[in-house]
Amino acid sequence: MKSTARIERWLWLVGWLLWLSSTGAAEKEAQVLRGEMLFALGGCSNCHTAEGGPILGGGELKTPFGTFYPPNLTPDPETGIGKWSEEEFIRALREGISPQGQPYYPAFPFTSYTRMNVQDVRALRAYLKTLPAVKRKSPNHELRFPFNLRAGLWVWRWLYFRPERFKPDPFRSERWNRGAYWVEAVGHCGECHTPRNFLGALDRSRAYAGAVLGEIRAPNITPDPDHGIGEWSEADLVYFFKTGIKPDGDTVSGEMAKVIRNGTAKLPEEDLRAIAEYLKSLPPIAAEP
Ligand code: HEC
Ligand code: HEC
Known part of the structure; x- marks a missing residue:
């Protein structure tokens, strides 16, 4: 009698532990899946992977300021970021400061992240x-020179960078806000589509009006009917983000092809609709890059 009670208690304990570990694992799995989506739209591998090189093993980025080599982001402890603490990673991504306390170049779009x-x-x-x-x-x-002087970035930051978090607009729908978050924070669309001044700072007064940066020519994606995407329907945009095919039948090329292949094409349709809705709500700007 006594021993069955003990066995029962044991079984109960084992069951409870199993349940506990399985919910922990399920939570971890959901987190990794979310991370995979953020990684895709964040475009991390577009910059941090070399042509034909191992994923995130380090890349190459040509700009008018010179050539950047976006570093190895793999878990390797010596040459990657395997030794970094979670706090160090958060600070790099959201404040643009390295574990050694040095400022990062805004070629790393922490300015959006x-x-x-x-x-x-x-x-x-x-x-x-x-x-x-x-x-x-x-x-x-x-x-x-003078862009090779990292210390100059302190001045740049003082002029142009304030850490900020995305704040949902309570007067807009949940979908609009989701689109705004994808575009403004993770997708960093403005880093290519918004023009910059001579010091490489984004000109927010002409947000999404199109920009030329070195060899990259990113078109106007405001809803202006002549210069932007005013003639594209929400369905056109969603189709484009899935396939890279434009309403006139043209196929996307260059940098945007990567944004689509490694990024938007991997997002659920509902998120693409949210992005389209947000873009269609931007103030139209009549300008060409
Ligand atoms: C447009 C290109 C570009 C994209 C996209 C990009 N990065 Fe970077 N990243 C860079 C450059 C350039 C540097 C080096 C900056 C410096 O040396 O000041 C960098 C540096 C970093 C560092 C610091 C590494 C170190 O060793 O100090 C981290 C961490 C990082 N990026 C993470 C990410 C993550 C995560 C993503 C995706 C969400 C991402 N990056 C997307 C260009 C990019
Ligand atoms: C690395 C730079 C870069 C980033 C980041 C980027 N784009 Fe683009 N985008 C381009 C370039 C370059 C083109 C022109 C491609 C072409 O015409 O083949 C383009 C084209 C487009 C077009 C088609 C416009 C037209 O008139 O043909 C849309 C829409 C668009 N991008 C939306 C976005 C959205 C939304 C994001 C963020 C999720 C984004 N882009 C992020 C560079 C970028």
Whole structure:
């Protein structure tokens, strides 16, 4: 009698532990899945992976200021970010400050990622940790004077950068706000589609009016009917984000092809509709890049 009670108690305990560990695992899995989506739209591999190189093993980025070598982001402890704490990762992504306390160049779009919420940055890190470690040291950036002086970034930050979080607009729908978050924070669409001044700071007064940066020519994506995407329907935009095919039958090329292939094409349709709704709500600007 006594021993059956004990066995029952044991069984109960074992069952409870199993349940506990399975919910923990399910939570972890959901976090990694969310991280994978953020990684896709965040375009991390577009910059941090070299042509034909191992994923996130380090890339190359040519700009009018010189050539950047976006570093290795794999979990390798020596050449990647395997030794970083979660706090260090959050600070790099949202404040643009390295674990050594140095400022990052805004070629790393922390200027948009700063708007991400902390659960998402944690999810992104959880996903990065699942990728294979690669031992590969990135070369130093090759920048023109005076851009090669990292200390100058303190001035740049003082002029142009304020850490900020995305704040939902309570007067808009949940879908609009989701689209705004994807575009403004994670998708960093303005980093290519918004023009910059001579110091590389985004000109928010002409947000999404199109921009030329080195070899990248990003068109006007405001709803202006002549210069922007005013003639595109929401369905046209969703189709474009899935396939790269424009309403006139043209296929997307260059940098945007990567944004679609590695990014928007992997998002659920509902999120693409949210992005389209947000773009269609922007103030139209009649300008060509
Ligand atoms: C447009 C190109 C670009 C994109 C997109 C990009 N990065 Fe970077 N990233 C860079 C550059 C350039 C640097 C180097 C900055 C510097 O040296 O000041 C960098 C640096 C970093 C660093 C610091 C690494 C170190 O060793 O100090 C981290 C962490 C990082 N990026 C994470 C990410 C994540 C996560 C994503 C995707 C959400 C991402 N980056 C997307 C260009 C990019
Ligand atoms: C790395 C730079 C870059 C980023 C980031 C980027 N784009 Fe683009 N985008 C481009 C370029 C370049 C083109 C022109 C491609 C072409 O015509 O083949 C383009 C084209 C487009 C077009 C088609 C416009 C037209 O008139 O043909 C749309 C719509 C668009 N982008 C939306 C977005 C959205 C939304 C995001 C963020 C999720 C985004 N882009 C992020 C560079 C970028």
